Amino acid sequence: MSDYGSGDDLLDDVDPDELLSTGSKRVNVNPAHDSVQHPSKRVKKTLTYEQYDDISRSILKRDFGYDDFRYEQAAAIRAILRGDNALAVFPTGAGKSLCYQIPGIAFEELDAAGLTERQSKTSAIGSGITIVVSPLIALMKDQVDALQRRGIPAACLDSTKTYDEQKSINASIREGRLRILYCAPERLNNEGFVESMKFVPGGIRLVAVDEAHCISEWGHSFRPDYLKVARFVSEIKAERVICLTATATPRVAEDVRRAFDIRESNVFRTSPYRPNLQLHAEAVKTSDDKFPRLLKFLKDHSGPTLVYVTAQKQAEGLARDLSKLGHVAACFHAGLSTEQKTKTQDAFMAGSVRIVVATIAFGMGIDKADIRNILHYDISNTVEEYSQQVGRAGRDGKPSFCTLYICRDDFWMRENFVRGDLPSRQSLQNLLEDIFLHEPTAKLPDGGDVIKLNQLALGKKHDVRASPLSIILATIELRFGLIRAITPEYSTYQFETGPGYDTQVKHDKSPEAKAIVSHNKKGRKWHTIDVNAVANDTMQPRADIIRKLNEFNDKGLIRVKTSGVLSRYKILKTLPSTPKQVGAITDKLHAEMEDRETDAMKRFQTLCDLLTDTQCFARELTRYFGTELPNGKPNCGHCTYCLTGKPVVLPPKPKPPVDLIAIRDILSCCDVRDDPRFLARIAFGIKSPRITALKLDKTEVFGAMQNHEFESLLKEFTKACESEGSAITLFHLTTSATPANINLLPRTPPPSVSLQQSCSDPSGPRSFAFREITYLRYEVSAAVASPQPNTTQLVFELVNESTDISTGCACQNVMSGGDWVDDSHTWYACVDRTITVGGTKYPVKTSALIDWDRWRLTVNQTWVCDER
Ligand SMILES: Nc1ncnc2c1ncn2[C@@H]1O[C@H](COP(=O)(O)OP(=O)(O)OP(=O)(O)O)[C@@H](O)[C@H]1O
Numbered sequence: 001m002s003d004y005g006s007g008d009d010l011l012d013d014v015d016p017d018e019l020l021s022t023g024s025k026r027v028n029v030n031p032a033h034d035s036v037q038h039p040s041k042r043v044k045k046t047l048t049y050e051q052y053d054d055i056s057r058s059i060l061k062r063d064f065g066y067d068d069f070r071y072e073q074a075a076a077i078r079a080i081l082r083g084d085n086a087l088a089v090f091p092t093g094a095g096k097s098l099c100y101q102i103p104g105i106a107f108e109e110l111d112a113a114g115l116t117e118r119q120s121k122t123s124a125i126g127s128g129i130t131i132v133v134s135p136l137i138a139l140m141k142d143q144v145d146a147l148q149r150r151g152i153p154a155a156c157l158d159s160t161k162t163y164d165e166q167k168s169i170n171a172s173i174r175e176g177r178l179r180i181l182y183c184a185p186e187r188l189n190n191e192g193f194v195e196s197m198k199f200v201p202g203g204i205r206l207v208a209v210d211e212a213h214c215i216s217e218w219g220h221s222f223r224p225d226y227l228k229v230a231r232f233v234s235e236i237k238a239e240r241v242i243c244l245t246a247t248a249t250p251r252v253a254e255d256v257r258r259a260f261d262i263r264e265s266n267v268f269r270t271s272p273y274r275p276n277l278q279l280h281a282e283a284v285k286t287s288d289d290k291f292p293r294l295l296k297f298l299k300d301h302s303g304p305t306l307v308y309v310t311a312q313k314q315a316e317g318l319a320r321d322l323s324k325l326g327h328v329a330a331c332f333h334a335g336l337s338t339e340q341k342t343k344t345q346d347a348f349m350a351g352s353v354r355i356v357v358a359t360i361a362f363g364m365g366i367d368k369a370d371i372r373n374i375l376h377y378d379i380s381n382t383v384e385e386y387s388q389q390v391g392r393a394g395r396d397g398k399p400s401f402c403t404l405y406i407c408r409d410d411f412w413m414r415e416n417f418v419r420g421d422l423p424s425r426q427s428l429q430n431l432l433e434d435i436f437l438h439e440p441t442a443k444l445p446d447g448g449d450v451i452k453l454n455q456l457a458l459g460k461k462h463d464v465r466a467s468p469l470s471i472i473l474a475t476i477e478l479r480f481g482l483i484r485a486i487t488p489e490y491s492t493y494q495f496e497t498g499p500g501y502d503t504q505v506k507h508d509k510s511p512e513a514k515a516i517v518s519h520n521k522k523g524r525k526w527h528t529i530d531v532n533a534v535a536n537d538t539m540q541p542r543a544d545i546i547r548k549l550n551e552f553n554d555k556g557l558i559r560v561k562t563s564g565v566l567s568r569y570k571i572l573k574t575l576p577s578t579p580k581q582v583g584a585i586t587d588k589l590h591a592e593m594e595d596r597e598t599d600a601m602k603r604f605q606t607l608c609d610l611l612t613d614t615q616c617f618a619r620e621l622t623r624y625f626g627t628e629l630p631n632g633k634p635n636c637g638h639c640t641y642c643l644t645g646k647p648v649v650l651p652p653k654p655k656p657p658v659d660l661i662a663i664r665d666i667l668s669c670c671d672v673r674d675d676p677r678f679l680a681r682i683a684f685g686i687k688s689p690r691i692t693a694l695k696l697d698k699t700e701v702f703g704a705m706q707n708h709e710f711e712s713l714l715k716e717f718t719k720a721c722e723s724e725g726s727a728i729t730l731f732h733l734t735t736s737a738t739p740a741n742i743n744l745l746p747r748t749p750p751p752s753v754s755l756q757q758s759c760s761d762p763s764g765p766r767s768f769a770f771r772e773i774t775y776l777r778y779e780v781s782a783a784v785a786s787p788q789p790n791t792t793q794l795v796f797e798l799v800n801e802s803t804d805i806s807t808g809c810a811c812q813n814v815m816s817g818g819d820w821v822d823d824s825h826t827w828y829a830c831v832d833r834t835i836t837v838g839g840t841k842y843p844v845k846t847s848a849l850i851d852w853d854r855w856r857l858t859v860n861q862t863w864v865c866d867e868r
Pocket of ligand 1 (some may be wrong): 066067068069070073089090092094095096097098246367684846
């Protein structure tokens with residue numbers, strides 16, 4: 001089960017009435033009752049600032065043991081108690097949780113003291129609850145445990161709860177015993193849950209949205225389920241909302257404000273600047289140069305250290321290498337078992353492991369005050385991610401060191417992450433047609449139509465990754481209002497029998513138990529049950545059968561496992577019914593997704609720019625988040641720039657020419673011609689569902705062009721796809737210097753253009769001189785006329801302007817193909833990567849340089865000879 005699992009299947013099709021009543025039915029769920037329970041925004045009885053602060057400070061002291069508030073905590077809490085919506089942007093570890101926990105406790109006390117108008121009307125039905133929407137189950141559990149230890153009634157509705165536990169939580173809500181309820185955003189897709197929250201006695205006093213930046217499509221970790229939080233808040237008529245995040249740029253904060261109607265004056269921001277953190281960056285030439293630097297860093301800097309890397313394998317390898325050299329190091333990444341992760345985390349907290357080499361998975365909820373060093377072995381994806389990670393150092397206020405190795409080799413991986421999420425327009429159109437142009441797959445009890453989608457299969461079929469697919473579906477839901485997600489269902493339930501199966505399950509007289517016993521198919525170990533078919537055959541509601549299965553599971557009589565999750569969507573409006581109508585939606589969606597890709601590329605670039613800028617890095621960082629260094633300080637005095645007075649300079653990396661042979665290899669190993677992006681992904685080494693399904697990621701061509709620019713690859717493959725079938729296809733050149741540009745070259749005939757070929761070919765260098773040439777038009781006819789194996793032909797088409805007659809010039813054994821790179825005036829050619837000399841094949845690299853000033857074209861050809 002993932003951390004994000006919401007366990008919604010347990011509440012499948014549960015009606016709110018039932019949810020809130022275990023045993024006796026609740027008295028009234030009639031909407032007329034609503035006005036009594038949800039007199040929206042009716043709670044104000046204005047107190048003075050001091051009165052609000054006195055109340056919250058007394059709770060701070062009594063329940064949390066702290067003397068005073070930090071940062072803007074008091075102001076944020078005051079705004080909430082007044083009945084306003086608020087946004088708190090505090091750095092990691094600043095104490096955001098108290099901003100909703102204290103109001104969550106205070107409401108009851110304010111009601112009891114008659115300090116709210118609601119008291120007289122609602123005392124009989126309780127003081128309502130605070131709902132906290134938070135993405136990580138582990139974090140929610142920690143918070144709930146901590147609150148319960150302090151005697152504050154809190155609970156968490158998550159997928160690990162048994163049916164009985166859920167019933168008990170519902171009972172405590174109904175009886176007004178619960179103050180704070182945590183849930184994952186995915187739970188908001190559960191109709192039963194949403195409905196039940198509309199009828200909580202005393203109402204929903206506050207919704208706290210943790211990690212609120214996830215709501216912004218321009219945030220660094222946009223999560224489509226977060227888009228539904230605002231709708232949820234309005235549907236359940238929550239009295240007020242507090243959004244919390246550690247990382248919100250002004251643009252993201254604006255999105256959050258708009259989504260929840262938060263006044264500018266209710267945005268409480270604390271500068272992320274931490275004076276004790278020394279932020280350094282070091283430019284590194286290649287990845288191999290990092291390890292020696294790391295060893296030196298660890299020698300020079302003592303204390304608990306986190307080393308952030310990109311990939312899971314890298315984390316394992318680096319931890320192993322450090323351990324071999326006597327460092328006490330462990331690795332942490334999402335692929336490890338929960339036990340392994342807990343063990344590493346506990347050892348790091350206890351100080352028995354000094355170094356943790358981790359992926360981004362490590363850190364959420366780690367509250368270790370004395371982390372002395374954060375080392376970024378690879379550059380982070382975004383400024384926000386970087387800022388969050390360095391924010392884990394030095395919470396005790398003591399000097400701590402944060403160093404980042406900036407290396408061009410790492411950029412490919414970052415780009416790879418970003419580029420994989422944008423499907424081609426055609427893929428998107430096919431996907432949407434698949435969703436819209438088919439008959440609904442089910443009916444709801446109320447007669448409404450439902451479509452069921454297997455997201456995994458859809459993604460594979462149309463080559464769309466899981467994360468963009470969920471964004472696409474959320475957009476259709478929220479922006480176009482065509483569908484609405486309802487509780488997903490599992491297509492397959494399987495169970496393994498325990499000791500009580502024969503004695504209890506088989507003797508259970510309930511119709512659901514009988515249906516389960518009589519309708520399962522027994523395999524060697526697992527019994528499989530098709531709950532939809534059983535529900536049809538036995539006329540028992542599907543939800544009852546599932547509930548019974550879960551009940552047996554909770555009692556240990558059977559062990560249930562589920563698979564094949566189907567997302568279900570209620571159809572709200574007439575869906576597009578022709579490819580043209582679908583096309584209109586495709587266009588809008590695709591344009592948005594393209595923007596998002598550009599934005600994601602920019603975000604990574606922004607971090608590079610900040611790190612290599614000619615200014616104090618700490619100040620740049622705080623400015624990025626819309627604040628300044630405290631007390632008008634112009635700089636921090638201890639970042640790399642402040643210490644050296646020089647910017648970090650990234651070693652240049654020449655733009656590689658498009659390797660046309662590699663392009664041809666890809667085209668010959670894959671016959672897809674309807675999707676240039678797909679081909680470019682193969683070349684660049686980006687996995688996608690279709691690439692994996694065709695096992696192309698296992699071929700030699702996968703990633704063969706990862707040193708190229710993705711955009712050039714895309715252009716090249718677009719041309720290849722457009723002129724499919726023509727021999728010239730492979731060598732149509734992509735460059736910014738099109739023939740039209742070249743025509744702009746000086747028309748005055750230069751005295752001569754000479755072509756010199758210098759190489760260590762036994763036949764020696766050759767040179768050619770051309771006369772009466774006004775311009776050179778690049779036109780490479782592919783290696784089609786190769787006279788011998790392992791030789792290729794370069795054909796320049798030289799146009800004599802006066803007669804307009806083309807003249808060909810063939811250079812045997814010289815490479816052909818090429819690309820104009822207009823800014824450097826370098827023309828590279830590389831067609832065959834081997835050459836045969838004396839019966840031996842050697843790898844060959846050919847490049848041609850055009851010096852336009854002197855009208856000179858030089859072709860260089862080199863190969864590596866085997867010395868023996
Ligand atoms: N006013 C305060 N005085 C002293 N300690 C506080 C105060 N407010 C919060 N803390 C403590 O600071 C620690 C961090 O608080 P919390 O977990 O709420 O931070 P956060 O901002 O939510 O961090 P993150 O972004 O990592 O989730 C907790 O141990 C909390 O009890």
